[in-house]
Amino acid sequence: MTAKKYLVEFIGTFFLVLTVGMTVINPDAGTIAPLAIGSALMIMVYAGGHVSGGHYNPAVTLAVWLRGRCPQSDVLPYMGSQLAGGILAAMAVLFLKGDPTVMPQEVGIFPALVAELIGTFALAYVVLNVATAKATAGNSYFGLAIGFTVTVMAFAFGGVSGGAFNPAVALGITVMHLAKTANLWIYLLANSAGGALAAVAFRFINPEDK
Amino acid sequence: MTAKKYLVEFIGTFFLVLTVGMTVINPDAGTIAPLAIGSALMIMVYAGGHVSGGHYNPAVTLAVWLRGRCPQSDVLPYMGSQLAGGILAAMAVLFLKGDPTVMPQEVGIFPALVAELIGTFALAYVVLNVATAKATAGNSYFGLAIGFTVTVMAFAFGGVSGGAFNPAVALGITVMHLAKTANLWIYLLANSAGGALAAVAFRFINPEDK
Amino acid sequence: MTAKKYLVEFIGTFFLVLTVGMTVINPDAGTIAPLAIGSALMIMVYAGGHVSGGHYNPAVTLAVWLRGRCPQSDVLPYMGSQLAGGILAAMAVLFLKGDPTVMPQEVGIFPALVAELIGTFALAYVVLNVATAKATAGNSYFGLAIGFTVTVMAFAFGGVSGGAFNPAVALGITVMHLAKTANLWIYLLANSAGGALAAVAFRFINPEDK
């Protein structure tokens, strides 16, 4: 029975996007929202990694599949569970914030594409090396490394692209009006490309690790 | 002799609630109080986990008991030790702050119930997976994951419910006048429900892990 | 040859007190100085723990000795190395800050005694459990737990006592004029008592761990 894996992906992505919305809209967390958001990913990776791998991100699922550590039959159900978790979290945020007025971020298309590509590459590159490489098997740092990659990249690129690095987060921030619907393609394209590029880099760097 | 386990639960909850009060009342820590509070839980989980399991939270004790990793004879003594630690810490804070004037937080009942339910679910879900699952036994990240779940949820929900996720913390913040006595039932109800729900989710996700 | 252990204690305490002074005087780090200071302890515990145990604190050396994990012949040399490291760091800070004008903190004697006692108890209690207990041997979290205990206690008690929890730090902040010379006894007394009390608590909690 694989439903348990999809439930874990749903729960983890729900808490990731919930934290994004709750800390970025009318912020309590202020300038350290990236710390809260990356930590949300960290705790869910540690909690669910042993069941589903703890992707919580369609771009990561793409990268892990290309690297050969995600069964093809899981790819679409994983992505569906992640997107559903992101949407439900966005709706929960809108309810808990009392249907807030949110001004979507203005982004430059080309810089945003570059920022999302680089940031998602970093995230998938870290995931593949700390959570799927034979040479690092059994370590206790995988969740810290993965979560804090989002923290670092969000500190670096939040002002450029919003810092999604994840199509499920991109969908969530679009539902919450933090990002414009017309910009959703930026994330889908750049996040997918970043994930795929990381898989290529991983295979070059770890040629013996099939 | 089991008194040592109860002492560990008392000490850990004391330091957790002490940190809540010292960083939230007339704050020195400012917007990063959730970082201090989650870290307080983290250090006490690492220090006492090998003796008592490091619950420091009646909702966690409930969840661990329902999951089958806490002897029934320990449930009430654990909860009593935790509540006593929380009360003593609250009194220590009032003394050290010089009997401060504190305005209790205004919360909406329904949003607060939802926030405390979701936050406690996250906390107990992480605890069960990183500290009681066979698949993660022997890891070094359990305290980091558990402590930072409180950090994340407090960043997310501090403005909605105060961010207790723990009946012993709820009692402590009530004694310190950070929360209204009339709202104490919100925490007791939602925290218990969140812990129980996490035990159900854990059993579904880890069916082979009895 | 044991000089290497004393050198490690000297280096670690030097960097701890250096970070205290550089982040608290004319602060760059602002409200997150406790994060920097606790992290300084963390990195030095990880770097030097395998050589000297990574105490960097006479109160911790006292506690570890009472618990039976520090040879009696090392106690005074450890303390001397720690105090020397603290003094040299304080002088380095005064040089690098350009002989700054510093107003020593006003503290209430009784609250400061309580805060230093409780904070040092927490620190030594965590050290003994994560770095000397048989049940936690071989873990990778000892430095994180120990360093962040100082972070947590400094967030909680910085405004009450300055948050030394360590006679070498107390001496350093006195040399840097952050604390009054007339108050030095508060730290020496309360830190020693806190360390000794933690050793008693550890022995009660871990009766089988000689």
Place this chain on the structure above:
Amino acid sequence: MTAKKYLVEFIGTFFLVLTVGMTVINPDAGTIAPLAIGSALMIMVYAGGHVSGGHYNPAVTLAVWLRGRCPQSDVLPYMGSQLAGGILAAMAVLFLKGDPTVMPQEVGIFPALVAELIGTFALAYVVLNVATAKATAGNSYFGLAIGFTVTVMAFAFGGVSGGAFNPAVALGITVMHLAKTANLWIYLLANSAGGALAAVAFRFINPEDK
């Protein structure tokens, strides 16, 4: 084939310097830029350590070579990859920030030399002990310890020297106009001396660890 090691060094240094520039120029991250920068190093050490050792810093490569854990044939290619990564990252930052106006930091030469020497010593001392010592082999904390050494030292010394502790970072901040070209020698000299001194200290402290 060793190109994979050089690519890993290039990627890691790229993300380190990218994070420096994005969080320090027209800051989004404000006073917690050192947290983002140290975390960038941490995640890249965890991701690439199993391939290249995760130096990302010519001063660290120098120290690891002097300690006997870096083949002489790798020294110059490592340094070249690191400097190339730093330069490319600086150019990416200038593009993403829209060719910003940056005022280079004024530093005092002698204090800056001392700060860079001490900070680089700390970094290389931590690296050698947590990532190359036999006594700590197999630990999961090496990336946390190494990354947070940069966080701590940048909090402590950012106002004195800019806090590079790394010739590749020094080159990057010079390209981004955060540091003056006329001061580049300060970093090259003090960082190299700090790394070499750490190798000497490591050999004294770990005499049996060849």
